[in-house]
Amino acid sequence: MADNQNIPPSDQDLQLARLIGETLPDLSGLKNSADPLLIRLFAYKNSVSQSVEPINSTAVWNSIHSEINTSSGSARILHLSPAIRRYVMAAAIVMIALVGSFLYQQLTAPTLVGESFASAETVTLPDGSAVTLRPYSTLFAMDVSDKSAKYKLSGEAYFEVAHDPSRTFSVRTDQSEVRVLGTRFILSDWGNTSTVYLQEGRIQYTAINSHQSIQLEPGQSSSVSETTTTPEVNSSEEAPFTDWLNNELVFQNKPVQSVFNELEQHFNISIEAQPAILQETLSGSIPLDNLGSVFSDLGLVLGGTFSETGQNSYVFKSNS
Incomplete structure (x- = not known):
């Protein structure tokens, strides 16, 4: 490639540089690329993820550039112009910075x-x-x-x-x-x-x-x-708060919406219903032995049935 600023839009290296720029800051979409430059960039990313040493951007670029130009097989020789070189260097440094950010989050994560x-x-x-x-x-x-x-x-x-x-x-x-x-x-x-x-x-x-x-x-x-x-x-x-410790659900003048919310938490599900039903209030208690029996008991009280609409998703429909 000629070392000048007038690089044709079809140039492979220019397309690569643009691709990197367009995907920032989320570079995960580039991981499946067969481009040798990107392969080396992600290899470097993986290697530095094991270290917290300060990043030397010049050394990073020289290492990547050397690996690509001396690789055997189908890897192409890259001679990037100053403009494109700065573009790709910036992408590499941002990628490594993201690794550093990830490491910091890991160290400070709960x-x-x-x-x-x-x-x-x-x-x-x-x-x-x-x-x-x-x-x-x-x-x-x-x-x-x-x-x-x-x-x-x-x-x-x-x-x-x-x-x-x-x-x-x-x-x-x-x-x-x-x-x-x-x-x-x-x-x-x-x-x-x-x-x-x-x-x-x-x-x-x-x-x-x-x-x-x-x-x-x-x-x-x-x-x-x-x-x-x-x-x-x-x-x-106390009972409506400690009820689940005894594997039951106790409600006193509780909105149906709140009852459904609690069941969603307890069984890791989602429940949909008409707004009119959700505004009604209930008093009583039901065992939390299994979801089927809970739906059966509530269906009798509310005058309707629960149907499965997807994985862990249900809808309540009134019989009237």
Whole structure:
């Protein structure tokens, strides 16, 4: 290739450089390319993913350029113009920078400490605290030290926190945060709402969006959603919050939408229904032995049937 700026659009190397530029910042679409330059770039990416040494862009390019020009077989000889060379170098450096970003995220990523699937699982934390995870829930350790323990919950869990006045214990969801010293509480994060119920001790409950906090006493609950600015204290019966620990669902004047949301979490499914049905309220209890019996019981109460529409997807239709 001539070393000038007037490279025809059909030039193979120019097309390659443009392709790299067009796919940034997500370069995954280039992994299946047979182009020797890209093969060397991804080989280098894989090699540096095992190291956290500083990146020397000049050395990177010289190494790649040398490998391509001395490779046997069908690899072509590349003599890129300054303009195109800078373009491809930039793409290579961005690719490697993405690897560095990935490594940093891996080093700072939360650590999975507990996960449940079709049944509840109990996890014992290093400080002796016990966490019972509702089906299809996960617990991550964010930052655990001698002075504090910070966790992240997705789903729902029952926490029995070991008392330690010298160490704070906190759990975050997407909507809220709970801070305690030693207590028992239920925290959920499903249906676009985070709800906490305090069984024993004392907690501080904070809405993430507004940073507004309240103090809860035993027997009190509070909820936070995407639209909540200030959490409110509610006096509540314990059974509707601890019911799943006994493998049942208890509801008292609860909207059907909320019942469906809870079933979606518990069985890892999705349920669709007409808005009129979702606004109705229910009171009672049903065992959570299996999804079929749950749908049968609810169908009788609501006057309709549940039908499967896809994998883990259902729709409720009224008989009327």
